[in-house]
Amino acid sequence: MAAAPTIVWFRDDLRLADNPALHAAVELDAPILCLFVLDDSEALRSLGGASRWWLHNSLEALGDDIRGLGGTLLLRSGSAATIVPELAHSVGAGAVLWNRRYGAAEREIDAGIKSELKEAGLDARSFAANLLAEPWEIVTGQGQPYSVFTPFWKASLQRHAANPPRHPLPAPTALTAMAEPPSGDELGSWNLLPTKPDWAAGLREQWTPGEAGADARLAEFLDDGVTGYAEDRDFPAQPSTSGLSPHLRFGEISSPQIWHAARDGRRHLGDDGATFLKELGWRDFAYHCLFAFPDLATRNWRQAFDRFPWPDVDQDAFDAWTAGRTGIPLVDAGMRELWATGTMHNRIRMVTASFLTKNLLIHWKLGEDWFWDTLVDADPASNPFNWQWVAGSGFDASPYFRIFNPERQRERFDADDAYIKRWVPEFGTPDYPEPIVDLGETRQAALAAYEQVKGA
Numbered sequence: 001m002a003a004a005p006t007i008v009w010f011r012d013d014l015r016l017a018d019n020p021a022l023h024a025a026v027e028l029d030a031p032i033l034c035l036f037v038l039d040d041s042e043a044l045r046s047l048g049g050a051s052r053w054w055l056h057n058s059l060e061a062l063g064d065d066i067r068g069l070g071g072t073l074l075l076r077s078g079s080a081a082t083i084v085p086e087l088a089h090s091v092g093a094g095a096v097l098w099n100r101r102y103g104a105a106e107r108e109i110d111a112g113i114k115s116e117l118k119e120a121g122l123d124a125r126s127f128a129a130n131l132l133a134e135p136w137e138i139v140t141g142q143g144q145p146y147s148v149f150t151p152f153w154k155a156s157l158q159r160h161a162a163n164p165p166r167h168p169l170p171a172p173t174a175l176t177a178m179a180e181p182p183s184g185d186e187l188g189s190w191n192l193l194p195t196k197p198d199w200a201a202g203l204r205e206q207w208t209p210g211e212a213g214a215d216a217r218l219a220e221f222l223d224d225g226v227t228g229y230a231e232d233r234d235f236p237a238q239p240s241t242s243g244l245s246p247h248l249r250f251g252e253i254s255s256p257q258i259w260h261a262a263r264d265g266r267r268h269l270g271d272d273g274a275t276f277l278k279e280l281g282w283r284d285f286a287y288h289c290l291f292a293f294p295d296l297a298t299r300n301w302r303q304a305f306d307r308f309p310w311p312d313v314d315q316d317a318f319d320a321w322t323a324g325r326t327g328i329p330l331v332d333a334g335m336r337e338l339w340a341t342g343t344m345h346n347r348i349r350m351v352t353a354s355f356l357t358k359n360l361l362i363h364w365k366l367g368e369d370w371f372w373d374t375l376v377d378a379d380p381a382s383n384p385f386n387w388q389w390v391a392g393s394g395f396d397a398s399p400y401f402r403i404f405n406p407e408r409q410r411e412r413f414d415a416d417d418a419y420i421k422r423w424v425p426e427f428g429t430p431d432y433p434e435p436i437v438d439l440g441e442t443r444q445a446a447l448a449a450y451e452q453v454k455g456a
């Protein structure tokens with residue numbers, strides 16, 4: 001009799017190398033059924049448009065890679081809480097393995113499935129896969145989560161010195177598929193790609209979703225791009241950052257893989273390497289915060305911010321912001337870059353988020369939702385974490401009174417307007433709009449509104 005198959009349930013880990021669940025499945029030496037569920041459970045946040053585009057392409061790449069090794073990727077849509085146990089039962093699986101995720105709703109679904117499978121006598125296991133350290137592994141002396149990045153990162157580095165992030169696992173060289181795998185959905189039937197209109201041309205030009213694309217980007221960055229990173233990473237006109245964020249978001253590459261590749265003995269990256277790895281630390285910190293405060297995307301972390309007197313939303317101002325027609329050139333360039341490519345430079349994300357929340361006095365949640373829909377790296381931890389950081393309501397937030405002045409930022413980081421001219425071709429002509437607000441007056445209004453939060 002053939003051994004009972006092992007189901008490997010892929011989620012935010014769309015890769016074959018350094019995939020602990022897949023690696024453990026191969027070690028069980030039974031036929032493997034790879035599974036991805038497009039989970040429509042109401043408890044989960046629906047993916048935004050740019051993420052759906054990415055997911056389609058990433059699943060296509062993963063499916064090809066799995067087939068190349070002799071395996072099958074089964075696609076199903078519906079509620080994972082129902083599909084996974086039913087599938088395990090119908091194929092007579094002996095084991096179901098997956099890599100962890102950290103949102104509260106996701107954890108609840110996974111815990112429910114795990115106990116159901118275990119009760120039925122199956123081997124159900126989850127693995128650490130995507131972060132440098134699990135969110136609960138870095139804690140203060142009192143055993144509490146950190147709320148400030150610097151001590152979090154100091155403690156993380158101490159831990160990594162004694163107990164380095166997991167060494168990456170090799171990709172399997174072959175996969176034994178089930179003789180008669182069950183049938184699943186066609187990827188195209190999920191309609192993840194935009195059609196009318198097809199707004200994804202700029203995304204296709206800029207990105208190669210999938211593990212091979214992620215590996216190529218990392219190699220190129222470490223060979224070439226990382227030199228000067230510590231200095232250059234703030235200048236949006238230069239291609240000086242890694243561009244790895246969407247690959248990390250979908251788990252096409254893991255933070256431990258990047259950590260070890262960057263620290264490989266043959267490379268001497270110095271300050272540039274340390275600064276780059278610290279950015280991965282921010283990602284870990286965002287997950288640490290999400291784990292400690294599961295409502296990160298919906299509630300102010302600092303409760304005093306619940307008293308902030310947000311005025312009624314000025315819809316025209318919000319529309320001008322999303323369309324990149326505010327008359328503030330650095331903001332407009334960023335918002336247009338986002339629309340065209342599904343990404344925006346980190347410094348400009350801070351500038352556009354500050355402008356929305358402080359100059360337009362529009363709630364961070366609306367901006368977070370827009371980014372969620374339009375970013376290819378829209379991340380359940382990093383996106384709300386950073387929005388709350390800029391708005392002043394979040395973990396280790398920048399002090400409220402430090403309001404980014406987009407004109408000052410332009411002088412410092414885009415002095416020759418190269419970035420602005422790239423994205424706003426009519427800048428400097430009569431076609432370019434006048435500013436929709438006065439930066440000085442709105443700054444004062446924001447500081448006045450903040451008086452109601454201060455000291456609470």
Ligand SMILES: Cc1cc2nc3c(=O)[nH]c(=O)nc-3n(C[C@H](O)[C@H](O)[C@H](O)COP(=O)(O)OP(=O)(O)OC[C@H]3O[C@@H](n4cnc5c(N)ncnc54)[C@H](O)[C@@H]3O)c2cc1C
Nearest residue numbers: 241242243244245279280283346349377378379382383386
């Ligand atoms: C308002 C706002 C919203 C953001 N939303 C997201 C998001 O949805 N998804 C996302 O991945 N990042 C988000 N960021 C963080 C940051 O802007 C992006 O990670 C970065 O621009 C991605 O480009 P890169 O891969 O070239 O970064 P690099 O400079 O090459 O950094 C390497 C990696 O470190 C991580 N990283 C860097 N900065 C941060 C940060 N501040 N917080 C968390 N992780 C970080 C990313 O995974 C990134 O790929 C947001 C920042 C702001 C201010």
